Amino acid sequence: MTAGTVVLVRHGRTAYNATLRLQGQIDIPLDDVGRWQAAEGAAALASSHRADRIVTSDLTRAADTAAAYAASYGGPVVQTDARLRERSFGAWEGLLASEIRESWPDEYDAWRRGAEPAAAGAESKADVAARMLAAVAEHAESMGEDETLVLVSHGAAISLGVTALLGLDATAWRGLSGMHNVHWSHLHRAAAGATPSWRLVAHNVGAGYPIDHWQAGPDWNLEPGPESA
Structure with missing residues (x-):
């Protein structure tokens, strides 16, 4: 048996995201916009996917995003797995x-x-893809086909993990767009014996805000316009 649905969610915004610094495995917390994104994204995600198991990277920005999602619908206790960390x-x-x-x-x-x-x-792309693939397989294998596994991770790690789940070469194939903060990829388990074992249903899905508003946060409509410049 294995989970029938897997959803991989990127964490909310941090100060490093906002200033375009490369985070990797530095443990940076969510900023104010990131906490708002986590709350808004949690409600949107829970409206379509209520996880039977939630697993998160042990880095704070991911763990806090996962906690917001679990709290939004009274979900299961969140588990941590260091294999879901961002690429170093x-x-x-x-x-x-x-x-x-x-x-x-x-x-x-x-x-x-x-x-x-x-x-x-x-860290090599191949190593990141391998640890992401192993984490998904291990957490999904004890679940039923009607159950949903949600994993909260990081941008590069998710892109490499999804690529591996689709049976593609993570070292060379670059066909997925990068993930926005608190957006997710949704995969379904394929029929027994099918290749690849997982099918991508949706990618980079979020709460439905225009992306410039989403990145600016809850006060986007308070930004001064051209007339006040």
């Missing part, structure tokens, strides 16, 4: 793109083309 980016963590480009120009250009930033000491 080694020496690049905490830096702006401009800072990375200045110190590692060749590595940065190669990374933007999809190569591995080996000189930075980053």
